[in-house]
Amino acid sequence: MAVESLPEPWSSVSDRLRRRGLRWTPQRRTVIEVLAGADGHVTGAELVERCRGRDASTIPSTVYRTLDVLEELGLVRHGHDANGREEFHVLPAAEHGHLHCRQCGATWEIGDERATAVAAALRGADGFEVDIGHVTLVGRCADCVARTVATS
Amino acid sequence: MAVESLPEPWSSVSDRLRRRGLRWTPQRRTVIEVLAGADGHVTGAELVERCRGRDASTIPSTVYRTLDVLEELGLVRHGHDANGREEFHVLPAAEHGHLHCRQCGATWEIGDERATAVAAALRGADGFEVDIGHVTLVGRCADCVARTVATS
DNA sequence: CTCGCTATTGCAACGAGTCGCAATAGTCAC
DNA sequence: GTGACTATTGCGACTCGTTGCAATAGCGAG
CATH class of the missing domain: 3.30.1490.190 (Ferric-uptake regulator, C-terminal dimerisarion domain)
Structure with missing residues (x-):
């Protein structure tokens, strides 16, 4: 699935990044594709795993760093599960x-x-x-x- | 400082353990000594570090396993700090x-x-x-x- | 004091992240 | 297109914990 054909707000991520002087890379594209296919909460490890499913050469630190950037754009929000592990809320909407x-x-x-x-x-x-x-x-x-x- | 001369509830830990069919070991003694000298909250890593201070041969897994046992006795309670890291409350008293x-x-x-x-x-x-x-x-x-x- | 049962230890490997750094590669300007 | 500037990547090392397993050593019984 091409990123351009994803629904908002995913399709405009590349532009939003560039407008901030940041870059649109294949690795970030992979993360976006995975996030667009997720919903609610996903653990960090799970996201890394799914990215690896699309691109076997995925490196964990790249995924986590991309998630940091996307958090700044408001597309995800990180939190912690019951064991303190990293957990991401995709497209955080209402307070919950x-x-x-x-x-x-x-x-x-x-x-x-x-x-x-x-x-x-x-x-x-x-x-x-x-x-x-x-x-x-x-x-x-x-x-x-x-x-x-x-x-x- | 000998464990026997520590204030309650520390001095009776050895007995409480034995009464449950559990054992009193030098490693557990070290953990107790460290806990008796701590107060409020301490991270797991910090506790391991302090144990190592008393006994350089301290192994992390032993400390964490001992803390699990002590949690069952109600002497500590584990939680998570802002980054999700392990944090222990020593002698948990009032709800907070x-x-x-x-x-x-x-x-x-x-x-x-x-x-x-x-x-x-x-x-x-x-x-x-x-x-x-x-x-x-x-x-x-x-x-x-x-x-x-x-x-x- | 000795024996035997089994709780505990030490170790090694692993899982989940994080961080620093040199090499790579997007982007924008010309 | 070409070039330069610098954001990002990949990698390796490291931190914090957890787990399985074989070896060790408490502890109660006799």
Whole structure:
């Protein structure tokens, strides 16, 4: 799939890069193609793997550096999964968050309203503006809490 | 400093381990000594380094495995810093959380009340019990927000 | 004190990133 | 087109952890 025929905002990435004095390279093209075919969240390692699928000569550091640039363009946003590993949000839209139950291992998303409520609770007195989507919050889901009476 | 002369809960670790069918080893002793001299939060790498200071033959995997065991005893709790790296809370007491400003790089703690408020906001409809202290929340502090009019 | 069971260690290899640096190759100007 | 300027790449080394496995060594029993 040619990058030019991808939907926005992917098709204009090359121009946006050049306008900033940055360059459009085959390696970046590969990353864009992969991102256009992804959605929601993908780990860094997974993105590297998919790039390698399109171009076996892909080097990890190049992918990560490209992702840094794309983050500056607002096309991805990086965060961390429950194990602290790099995780990328493709085309970050509404504010949202991630919950992970350490007992059953399940993961949820929380939507805009709740994410905003949490941000408000956190802003509190000192005005800190949290990016709730950056991390994966860990805890225990209602089912697991109910299932266990006393377990740390 | 002999472990036996350390204050509780450190001095009783050997017994607690044995009672569980686990063992008291020189390597674990080293970790305990280091933990007793630490407070608040320490990264995994830092702990390994300090252990190496007491015993040059310290092996990282042994330290991490010991920390896992101590977490089961409730003596430490692991979490992740702003970069997703392993971070340990020594003698976790009150619920608390961590904030990190991605712009100025400063880090704060939030106390029990606010941490509880956030947990409440998050619990919301589905009853998820978050361990707010597990991760370091990232965002921007009030000063940096004020200082910047328009910066993603 | 000795024995045996098995928890723990040390080691080596691996996974996920990050970083510095020399070589390569986009881009823009002419 | 050609050239020069410099952003980017590829590579190697390194950090932080994790895991499997064979060898070691706690610890309770007798």
